[in-house]
Amino acid sequence: xxxxxxxxxxxxxxxxxxxxxxxxxxxxxxxxxxxxxxxxxxxxxxxxxxxxxxxxxxxxxxxxxxxxxxxxxxxxxxxxxxxxxxxxxxxxxxxxxxxxxxxxxxxxxxxxxxxxxxxxxxxxxxxxxxxxxxxxxxxxxxxxxxxxxxxxxxxxxxxxxxxxxxxxxxxxxxxxxxxxxxxxxxxxxxxxxxxxxxxxxxxxxxxxxxxxxxxxxxxxxxxxxxxxxxxxxxxxxxxxxxxxxxxxx
Amino acid sequence: xxxxxxxxxxxxxxxxxxxxxxxxxxxxxxxxxxxxxxxxxxxxxxxxxxxxxxxxxxxxxxxxxxxxxxxxxxxxxxxxxxxxxxxxxxxxxxxxxxxxxxxxxxxxxxxxxxxxxxxxxxxxxxxxxxxxxxxxxxxxxxxxxxxxxxxxxxxxxxxxxxxxxxxxxxxxxxxxxxxxxxxxxxxxxxxxxxxxxxxxxxxxxxxxxxxxxxxxxxxxxxxxxxxxxxxxxxxxxxxxxxxxxxxxxxxxxxxxxxxxxxx
Amino acid sequence: xxxxxxxxxxxxxxxxxxxxxxxxxxxxxxxxxxxxxxxxxxxxxxxxxxxxxxxxxxxxxxxxxxxxxxxxxxxxxxxxxxxxxxxxxxxxxxxxxxxxxxxxxxxxxxxxxxxxxxxxxxxxxxxxxxxxxxxxxxxxxxxxxxxxxxxxxxxxxxxxxxxxxxxxxxxxxxxxxxxxxxxxxxxxxxxxxxxxxxxxxxxxxxx
Numbered sequence: 001x002x003x004x005x006x007x008x009x010x011x012x013x014x015x016x017x018x019x020x021x022x023x024x025x026x027x028x029x030x031x032x033x034x035x036x037x038x039x040x041x042x043x044x045x046x047x048x049x050x051x052x053x054x055x056x057x058x059x060x061x062x063x064x065x066x067x068x069x070x071x072x073x074x075x076x077x078x079x080x081x082x083x084x085x086x087x088x089x090x091x092x093x094x095x096x097x098x099x100x101x102x103x104x105x106x107x108x109x110x111x112x113x114x115x116x117x118x119x120x121x122x123x124x125x126x127x128x129x130x131x132x133x134x135x136x137x138x139x140x141x142x143x144x145x146x147x148x149x150x151x152x153x154x155x156x157x158x159x160x161x162x163x164x165x166x167x168x169x170x171x172x173x174x175x176x177x178x179x180x181x182x183x184x185x186x187x188x189x190x191x192x193x194x195x196x197x198x199x200x201x202x203x204x205x206x207x208x209x210x211x212x213x214x215x216x217x218x219x220x221x222x223x224x225x226x227x228x229x230x231x232x233x234x235x236x237x238x239x240x241x242x243x244x245x246x247x248x249x
Numbered sequence: 250x251x252x253x254x255x256x257x258x259x260x261x262x263x264x265x266x267x268x269x270x271x272x273x274x275x276x277x278x279x280x281x282x283x284x285x286x287x288x289x290x291x292x293x294x295x296x297x298x299x300x301x302x303x304x305x306x307x308x309x310x311x312x313x314x315x316x317x318x319x320x321x322x323x324x325x326x327x328x329x330x331x332x333x334x335x336x337x338x339x340x341x342x343x344x345x346x347x348x349x350x351x352x353x354x355x356x357x358x359x360x361x362x363x364x365x366x367x368x369x370x371x372x373x374x375x376x377x378x379x380x381x382x383x384x385x386x387x388x389x390x391x392x393x394x395x396x397x398x399x400x401x402x403x404x405x406x407x408x409x410x411x412x413x414x415x416x417x418x419x420x421x422x423x424x425x426x427x428x429x430x431x432x433x434x435x436x437x438x439x440x441x442x443x444x445x446x447x448x449x450x451x452x453x454x455x456x457x458x459x460x461x462x463x464x465x466x467x468x469x470x471x472x473x474x475x476x477x478x479x480x481x482x483x484x485x486x487x488x489x490x491x492x493x494x495x496x497x498x499x500x501x502x503x504x505x506x507x508x509x510x511x512x
Numbered sequence: 513x514x515x516x517x518x519x520x521x522x523x524x525x526x527x528x529x530x531x532x533x534x535x536x537x538x539x540x541x542x543x544x545x546x547x548x549x550x551x552x553x554x555x556x557x558x559x560x561x562x563x564x565x566x567x568x569x570x571x572x573x574x575x576x577x578x579x580x581x582x583x584x585x586x587x588x589x590x591x592x593x594x595x596x597x598x599x600x601x602x603x604x605x606x607x608x609x610x611x612x613x614x615x616x617x618x619x620x621x622x623x624x625x626x627x628x629x630x631x632x633x634x635x636x637x638x639x640x641x642x643x644x645x646x647x648x649x650x651x652x653x654x655x656x657x658x659x660x661x662x663x664x665x666x667x668x669x670x671x672x673x674x675x676x677x678x679x680x681x682x683x684x685x686x687x688x689x690x691x692x693x694x695x696x697x698x699x700x701x702x703x704x705x706x707x708x709x710x711x712x713x714x715x716x717x718x719x
Contacts, residue, residue, distance in 0.1 A: 035389050036302045037337045039561065050289060052388065054335035058561055058589040069619055077334065077342055082384045083292035083308025086421050089382040092329065093344075112519075114534070114543060117563075120621040121589030126335040128386075130306070131291045149519055152560025152642065154543040156534065157520035194520045194541070234545060235516055238558070238696050245697060252573045252585050253636060253673075256609060260635030273682065 007182040010167045017178060018047075025162070025174050025222050030143070030233035032150045038126075040151025042233060044143035047176055048133035053143035055151040057123035066122075071115035073122050076106035078140055080129040086177075101137045102127075108141055108161075108190045108199040114154040123153060134177035135163050141190045141200065146230050150237070158234075159199060160226040161190035164215035166207060173218050187212075189219045193227050196220060251339060258456030265442045270454070272301075276447045277493055279500075284400060284508035286408045293424060294409030296508065298401040301451055302391035304336075307383060307401035309409045311428075313373065313419050314380040324371020324378040328357035330385035330398065337390040351475070353385060356398050356436075359465030359473035363432045365406065370429045373414055381409075381428070392451040395463045395475075399436040400505065406430055407509050434472055435501035436465040437494040441480055446490065448497070462487070464494040468502065471495075515548045516696070517555065523548070532557060547696060558696060562588045562641040562671040564623045568614040571631070571669030574604045584610065586671050587638070590621030594628050604630060609675055611667045631667060634677030637685055639692050641672035646695040647688055654701065658687050661708040683711040 014021060026047030035041040038054035045051075061067035078101040082090045094102070109125060125148070127140035138161035145159045165175040166185035180186055185205025189198055198216070207215070264271060274280065280301030289295040294309035316323060330353035334340045345353075360366070371379035383405065385398045410424035440450035440458040450458060459480030465473040471491060476482060482490075517523075523533055524540040532544045532555040542548070546557040564586075572584040572592055580596035582604055594604070594612060604610060612628035639647065648655050648668050659666045664678030676684055687704050694700055 035304070035335060036391070037389055038335050040559065041335070048291070052335070056335075056338055059338065060589050060591075069621075081289075081308060081386060082329070082382065083289055083295065083310045086291045088312045088419075089310035089380075089384075092331065092384075117543075118589060120619065124334070126333070128333065128335065130308075130386075131289045133291075149545050150559060152544060152557055154532075154560075155519040156536075156541070156543070158518060192520075195536075231518060234518060238516055241693050242697055245694060245699075245703070252575055252607070253587065253638065255607070256573060256636050263633075271682070 008178065010179055010182060011170055011172070016172065018176060022170055023173050023218060023221070025225055026176065028226060028229045030146055030229050031236075032146050032233040033237045038147070038151070040147040040149070040153070042143045042146035042150060044139055044146070046135065046139045046142070047174075048131060049129070049136055049139045050131035051136065051139045051143045052128045052130055053140065053147040054126045055124065055144070055147045055153065057151065057153065058118035058121035059124070061120065061122040067120045070119050072113065072118040072120075074106050074110050074113065074115070074125065075122060076102045076109070076125040076127070076144075078102040078105055078127045078129070078137070080132060080136070084129050084132045086133075101140070104200055104202065105137065105141055105144065108159055109144065109148065111199050112156045112159055112192060113148070114156070117154045132177070134175050134180040135188070138162050138188050138190070142226060142230065146233055149234055157192045157194040158227065158230050159190050159192055160223050160230060161188060161200060162219050162222050162226060163188040164218050166205065166211065171211060171215055171218060173222055187215055189216065191219060191223055193223055254453065254456040257453040261454050261457040262442055265445050265457070268445075270447065272451070276445065279449045279497075280451065282400070282501075282504055284404055284504055286404055286508050286511065292405075293411065294405040294407075294428065296401045296404035296408065298397045298404070300393055300397045300400075300449065302389055303393055303397050304387075304389040305394065305397040305401045306386040306388055307398065307405040308386065309405045309428075310382045310384070311409070311411055311419070312380050312382075313377055313414070313417075315376055316372075316378045320368070322372045322378075323368040324366075325380040326357075326361065326366055326368060326383070327380070328353045328360070328383045328385065328402065330356070330387070332387045332390070332394075336387045340390070351477075352394055352398060355395060355463060355465075355473065355475045356383075356385065356402055358475075359399060359434045359436055360402065360406075362472040363434045363467045365403070365430055365432045365434060367429055367431050377417075379411065381406075390452065392453075392455045393438050393449050395438045396436050396449065399434065399465065400501065403433055403435070404505050404508050407433065407505065432467050433502055433505060434465050434467050435498050435505070436463050436473070437497045437501075438463040439490050439493075441482065441486070446486060448493070462490060464491055466494050466498050468495065468498040515550070516545070516558070517542045517548045518545050519543055523555075528553070530555065557642050559640065560642055562586075564588065564590070564614055564617050564671070566614050566617060568670040569611065570614060570623075570625070570671045571609065571611055571636070571667055571673040571675050572625075572671070574606055574608045574610060576606055577604065584612070584625060586623060587673055588671060590623060592623045592625055594625040604628070609634075609636065611669070611675070631675045631677075634665065634675055635681065637674040637676060637688060639672050639674060639688060641670065643692045643695045644668060644670055644672060646700065647674070647691050649701070654691070654704070657701075657705060658684050658708060661705075661712055662687075680712065680715065683708060686711065
C-alpha cells in the first residue's frame with residue numbers, strides 16, 4: 001500500500017473521489033461475442049477498466065499427456081497490457097501477481113464448469129487487461145464468465161466478482177486504483193449468484209469479523225447489477241440478430 | 250497452419266487458376282478497413298484497426314528515460330508485438346515467437362526509416378529523453394497482420410499526446426502536446442500464388458502463398474520491404490508491386506486521416 | 513420465440529430428467545445457454561463445440577495412416593479413428609477429406625468411424641455445431657434446397673464441418689452463414705429461399 005502521508009481524502013461527506021457513494025458500483029458495460037476465432041468472448045468496461053476475455057474449448061489438450069481422462073483441464077491466463085496503466089510502460093510477460101491471479105481465477109471456474117462433461121479436453125481462458133483502474137481481477141472474472149457462457153461451456157452458474165475495501169471505518173464497494181492504493185483493506189470476492197457461495201476470496205489489510213459479513217452483503221447486493229449486465233450481454237447477441245431481421249437486413 | 254487451412258489453401262489455388270478470390274475481391278483490393286482511435290485512453294495514443302476480420306490494437310506509451318550511448322540527444326522508439334493466444338486457436342502463450350518479432354521489426358523499420366517521429370525532438374535535457382513504446386496487440390487473426398499493425402501504430406502515433414514534463418518527471422494526468430509526427434507510412438502486403446499476385450491475403454489465402462512481400466512507403470519513396478515465405482519474386486514483379494504500393498498509399502493515408510479527425 | 517436461458521437458470525422446482533440440466537437440492541437448473549421449450553421439455557444449446565454421439569455423420573480430414581488404421585481430424589477435443597480391414601474396402605491417403613459415421617466412442621473421447629467415403633475437390637466450411645440441425649433442416653429439406661438452387665454438392669457434418677463443391681458454392685456459403693446467425697429465429701426457411709434465388713439471379717443476368 002502507498003505511503004499514507006500523501007493519501008488523498010478518499011471519502012468526504014459521504015462522497016468518494018469520483019463522486020460515488022460508499023455503496024455504489026462504477027458503470028459496467030459488457031459486449032459478448034466480440035472475437036471471431038475464439039469460441040467465446042466478452043469485452044467488458046467497468047469504470048475505467050477495459051477487459052477482453054476469450055475462451056477456447058473444449059479443445060484438444062496440449063501437450064497430449066497433460067489430458068485428464070476423466071475431466072477437462074482448465075487453463076487460465078490473466079495478463080496486463082503494457083499500455084494499460086496511467087503511467088509508465090509495463091514490461092510484457094507474466095509477473096508474479098499475474099500468475100497468482102491466473103491461478104485463483106482458474107480455481108473459480110474449476111468449481112462451476114462441469115468438467116466431467118468434457119473428459120480429456122482442455123478449456124483455455126484468456127483475460128487481457130487492456131486498461132486498468134483497480135479491481136481488474138474482479139473485472140476479469142466477470143468478463144470470463146460471460147465468455148465461457150458465450151462459448152457454450154457447461155456451467156452451474158454465471159459467476160460475478162467485485163471487491164470491497166475499507167477506509168477508516170467505512171466500507172467502500174468496488175475500489176478504483178487510487179482507493180485501492182490508499183485503503184486500509186481490500187477484499188475481492190467472486191460469487192455464484194444462484195447460491196451466494198464464495199468462489200474467490202482474498203483479503204489484505206485490517207478488517208473485523210462483522211465488517212467481513214457486511215462486505216459480503218455489499219458484494220451480493222452489487223451482484224444483482226453485475227449479473228444483470230452479464231445476462232443482458234449474452235442475450236443481446238441473439239436480440240441484435242432479431243432486430244436486423246426486423247429491419248430487413 | 251493446420252490441416253483445415255491446408256484444404257482451404259488448395260481451394261484458394263483452384264480459384265486463382267480461374268482468376269477468382271473466394272470473397273469475390275479484385276486481386277489488388279483490400280478487404281473492408283475500419284480504424285478507430287483512442288480506444289485506450291490510459292495509453293498516450295491508441296488505435297484499433299480491422300482489416301476484414303483481422304483485428305489489431307496498438308497502444309503508445311511514453312516515459313522519461315536515458316538515451317542510447319551513440320545517440321545522446323535522440324529519444325528512443327521501440328516497437329513490440331504480441332500474437333495474443335486469444336487471436337487464434339493455434340497461437341500459444343509464451344516467449345515472443347519469430348512471427349511476432351518479425352512483425353514488430355518490420356513495422357518498426359518502415360516508421361523509423363521515414364523518420365515519422367523526429368527523435369531529436371524528444372530530447373529533454375542532458376541524460377534525459379522521451380521514450381516512445383508502441384505495442385501491437387493482435388486480437389483476432391485472419392491474415393495480413395503487417396498492414397493492420399502498421400495502420401494501427403501509425404494512427405496511434407498520430408494521435409499521441411505527450412505527458413507534461415515537470416520536476417524531472419512525466420505528469421501523465423496532463424497530456425496536451427501532440428507527439429511531433431513528420432511523416433506517415435503505410436504498408437501494403439502482397440502474396441504470390443503460382444504466377445498470380447494478390448493484395449491483402451486473408452488467412453485461407455496465406456495458407457496457399459508461395460511468397461509474401463510487404464512494401465512500406467511514405468507515398469513517394471519506399472521505406473521498408475520484407476519478403477516472407479520460401480518462394481521467390483522476380484524483379485519485374487517487384488517493380489509492379491512497388492508501383493501498386495505507392496498508388497495504394499493515398500487510400501490508406503486517407504483512412505488514417507479520417508480516423509484521426511473523428512471526434 | 514422460445515425462451516433463451518442461461519447457465520444456472522431454474523427450470524423446475526422439482527427434479528426432472530432432461531439433457532443439459534443438472535439437479536441441486538431437488539431443483540433442476542440449466543447447464544447451458546440455449547433455447548428452452550417447456551412443451552417439448554427440451555433445451556437446445558445455442559453454443560458449444562461438438563460432443564460426439566453414435567451415428568453422427570461427420571466430415572473430417574485423414575491425418576495419418578498405419579496399415580489399415582487411419583487417424584482422422586474431426587476438429588474436436590478428442591481423436592477420430594477409421595479402421596479399415598476385411599470389412600471395409602477403403603484406401604485413403606493423408607490429406608483426404610472424408611464423410612463417415614460414428615460407430616463407437618471410447619473413453620468419451622476417441623471416436624471410432626465407419627462407413628467412410630472420400631469427398632474429392634471442393635472446400636470446407638466451419639460452422640458452430642449447434643447450428644447444424646437448422647442448416648440441415650427437417651428431413652434434410654434446408655440443405656437440399658441450398659444444394660438444389662446453387663447446383664452444389666454439400667455434405668454437412670454434425671461436427672460442424674461442411675464440405676461443398678460446385679461453381680456457386682459462394683452463394684451456398686452465404687446462405688449457410690446466414691442460417692448460422694439466424695438459427696434461433698422464425699421464418700428462416702423463406703428468407704433463405706428468397707436470398708438464394710436473388711443471388712442466383714445475379715449470375716443469370718451476367719450471362
